[in-house]
Amino acid sequence: MAVQVVFRNRFLPYLLVAPQAAVTLVFFFWPAAQGMRQSLLREDAFGLSTEFVGLDNYVEALTDPRYLDTFLRSVAMSALVAFLSMSTALLLAAMADRAVRGGRAYRTLLIWPYAVAPALAGVLWFLMFNPTIGVVGVGLNRMGIAWNPYLDGAQAFVLVTVAASWKQVSYNFVFFLAGLQAIPAALIEAAAIDGASPFRRFWTIVFPLLAPTSFFLLVVNVVYAFFETFAVIHATTQGGPGGATETLVYKVFNDGFIGLDLGGSAAQSAVLMAIVAALTVAQFRLLDRKAGA
Amino acid sequence: MATLSLQALTKRYDNGVPAVNAVSLDAADGEFIVIVGPSGCGKSTLLRLVAGLETVSGGRVVIDGAVVNDREPGNRDIAMVFQNYALYPHMTVAGNMAYGLRNRRVPKPEIAAKVRRAAEILELTELLERRPAQLSGGQRQRVAMGRAIVREPKVFLFDEPLSNLDAKLRVSMRVEIKRLQRRLRTTAVYVTHDQVEAMTLADRLVVMNRGVAEQIGPPLALYERPATVFVAGFIGSPAMNLLPAEWDGRFARVSPHLALALPGLGAPPGPLTLGIRPEHLGLEGGAAAAVELVEPLGADTLVHVRLADGPLLVARAAAAPAPDAPLALEMPLARLHLFDAAGNRIPWEAPSAALEARPCRPVA
Numbered sequence: 001m002a003v004q005v006v007f008r009n010r011f012l013p014y015l016l017v018a019p020q021a022a023v024t025l026v027f028f029f030w031p032a033a034q035g036m037r038q039s040l041l042r043e044d045a046f047g048l049s050t051e052f053v054g055l056d057n058y059v060e061a062l063t064d065p066r067y068l069d070t071f072l073r074s075v076a077m078s079a080l081v082a083f084l085s086m087s088t089a090l091l092l093a094a095m096a097d098r099a100v101r102g103g104r105a106y107r108t109l110l111i112w113p114y115a116v117a118p119a120l121a122g123v124l125w126f127l128m129f130n131p132t133i134g135v136v137g138v139g140l141n142r143m144g145i146a147w148n149p150y151l152d153g154a155q156a157f158v159l160v161t162v163a164a165s166w167k168q169v170s171y172n173f174v175f176f177l178a179g180l181q182a183i184p185a186a187l188i189e190a191a192a193i194d195g196a197s198p199f200r201r202f203w204t205i206v207f208p209l210l211a212p213t214s215f216f217l218l219v220v221n222v223v224y225a226f227f228e229t230f231a232v233i234h235a236t237t238q239g240g241p242g243g244a245t246e247t248l249v250y251k252v253f254n255d256g257f258i259g260l261d262l263g264g265s266a267a268q269s270a271v272l273m274a275i276v277a278a279l280t281v282a283q284f285r286l287l288d289r290k291a292g293a
Numbered sequence: 294m295a296t297l298s299l300q301a302l303t304k305r306y307d308n309g310v311p312a313v314n315a316v317s318l319d320a321a322d323g324e325f326i327v328i329v330g331p332s333g334c335g336k337s338t339l340l341r342l343v344a345g346l347e348t349v350s351g352g353r354v355v356i357d358g359a360v361v362n363d364r365e366p367g368n369r370d371i372a373m374v375f376q377n378y379a380l381y382p383h384m385t386v387a388g389n390m391a392y393g394l395r396n397r398r399v400p401k402p403e404i405a406a407k408v409r410r411a412a413e414i415l416e417l418t419e420l421l422e423r424r425p426a427q428l429s430g431g432q433r434q435r436v437a438m439g440r441a442i443v444r445e446p447k448v449f450l451f452d453e454p455l456s457n458l459d460a461k462l463r464v465s466m467r468v469e470i471k472r473l474q475r476r477l478r479t480t481a482v483y484v485t486h487d488q489v490e491a492m493t494l495a496d497r498l499v500v501m502n503r504g505v506a507e508q509i510g511p512p513l514a515l516y517e518r519p520a521t522v523f524v525a526g527f528i529g530s531p532a533m534n535l536l537p538a539e540w541d542g543r544f545a546r547v548s549p550h551l552a553l554a555l556p557g558l559g560a561p562p563g564p565l566t567l568g569i570r571p572e573h574l575g576l577e578g579g580a581a582a583a584v585e586l587v588e589p590l591g592a593d594t595l596v597h598v599r600l601a602d603g604p605l606l607v608a609r610a611a612a613a614p615a616p617d618a619p620l621a622l623e624m625p626l627a628r629l630h631l632f633d634a635a636g637n638r639i640p641w642e643a644p645s646a647a648l649e650a651r652p653c654r655p656v657a
């Protein structure tokens with residue numbers, strides 16, 4: 001139940017909200033509005049003239065075959081990151097939930113990767129998998145596997161995906177562990193007495209009870225993979241080789257700041273904003289329905 | 294339909310203190326065994342050992358002649374009703390009851406028939422499609438029972454199944470559990486800290502204290518001949534009066550002003566405990582005493598009386614004594630229970646000659 005607060009002074013509530021509102025306004029609404037405006041304009045490469053072009057930028061961006069490629073690549077990367085990081089996290093959380101001895105240390109260690117900045121996570125993995133100096137990369141080549149993520153697009157894509165997933169495992173782990181610990185032990189014991197194998201207990205009792213947590217994490221992970229992989233990509237492949245690791249966000253950056261097509265880049269970011277908004281709305285809808293049931 | 298036998302069953306948790314210490318028990322087919330004792334005495338642990346939810350540290354659990362120590366809970370053919378019911382929140386009532394049968398690959402039509410029959414017995418038919426969150430406490434309790442009976446297990450295990458219900462519901466569910474067990478004739482082990490529940494349900498009662506089974510027997514036998522001071526104090530409400538006394542070979546001295554002659558008692562001199570139930574204390578004739586408190590219960594009255602310079606006792610009387618009237622407390626020797634310093638019962642029959650003599654006399 002919400003607590004109703006009554007203010008004597010009519011202006012005090014507005015004053016209290018003002019700082020937060022100002023921050024949101026300056027750092028979110030204003031740039032967003034600028035971006036929207038920009039997406040309707042076209043500027044020449046030297047920034048000397050600007051003209052209003054309506055939805056031309058959108059049409060151009062969305063009909064570009066490279067855009068569709070990038071979109072599909074982003075979706076694939078999100079799906080892979082979400083699946084890899086969530087399934088690994090769930091497995092680790094299930095094990096941490098059972099660990100009695102040293103459980104605390106185990107948990108602390110598992111949470112650490114979250115403190116690593118995405119860019120560093122990327123660099124770390126690329127260093128390990130570097131074909132000439134990386135421990136794993138050199139090993140792979142010695143084993144006769146032609147490994148070079150700087151030349152092979154598929155390999156670069158895999159490495160970016162794995163690095164991004166690795167970093168996200170910690171975050172998912174914390175939520176899954178909390179979700180698991182909220183399930184009463186008696187439920188699992190009742191299922192054991194009811195003759196369910198550990199595997200069956202997990203699929204028929206634990207997993208359904210984790211569904212709200214899983215859905216929340218799914219949305220968070222998809223959003224993460226769409227946007228925050230930027231740092232991983234920028235610090236490692238810069239979208240290469242040959243655009244193999246270019247995602248929607250990276251393309252916005254590339255087209256805008258490297259290609260200096262500010263209008264087209266702004267139109268693409270408007271599309272991205274719409275995607276996030278849709279995901280968020282979907283999440284709230286589903287969580288509401290769960291809470292209402 | 295099965296027997297259950299516990300043989301020197303012991304459980305030590307990591308801290309090394311035995312939570313269950315060498316408990317032995319043989320339950321006949323269809324018998325209703327109730328384990329009663331104060332909180333923390335190891336009742337739940339004992340039940341969990343039988344269920345297979347804890348590993349055994351020593352001794353054996355034998356169900357229907359087979360040692361089940363190393364069997365998974367699901368392979369012991371037992372069913373358990375938990376204190377907080379442990380219903381699966383994401384399944385309907387029917388789903389909860391069917392779960393155990395599904396895991397055992399019982400054919401679907403058979404599952405449906407069994408669930409329907411169990412639902413009829415427990416009057417759950419209307420609720421089969423509901424989820425646990427949509428049920429009242431009493432209904433959840435019935436579903437938990439339904440989940441247990443639908444599988445027709447060899448042994449029922451109950452861990453304080455009624456302690457989350459209000460007082461009225463508890464009484465009716467108690468009757469229902471007893472009736473159900475009689476009807477199904479399934480061996481049952483029922484854990485409770487409530488001695489009324491224990492007395493009313495049990496064919497045989499196990500009184501536990503600090504992991505040890507202090508006494509095992511029919512409820513009335515325990516009531517009439519408690520084997521230890523602990524059982525004497527635990528069974529019966531209000532509790533038995535327990536008076537520390539000093540035995541000198543002829544008299545048991547309770548207070549500076551009161552000593553009881555216990556003819557024929559061969560115990561060596563030393564401290565002992567005298568026990569007498571409230572309903573066996575007489576308020577006419579005997580030692581001088583003062584009324585401290587009167588509690589009318591309707592059918593009878595509890596009178597708290599203090600012996601001169603001595604201990605406080607509770608007597609169950611038909612009517613309240615007149616206020617401020619001098620009172621004399623009578624302790625019939627034949628009703629006296631004697632316990633030694635270690636708390637064990639001292640076998641003693643009051644000789645009939647002593648019964649005729651004045652049983653309780655003030656000493657100068």
Ligand SMILES: Nc1ncnc2c1ncn2[C@@H]1O[C@H](COP(=O)(O)OP(=O)(O)O)[C@@H](O)[C@H]1O
Nearest residue numbers: 306307308312331332333334335336337338339
């Ligand atoms: N998992 C456990 N680890 C360590 N000690 C435990 C555990 N479970 C119970 N105990 C201890 O064992 C004793 C008996 O507990 P329990 O069987 O739950 O008692 P009851 O059910 O009679 O209240 C208690 O002292 C309790 O603290």
Ligand SMILES: [Mg+2]
Nearest residue numbers: 336337338453
């Ligand atoms: Mg208990």
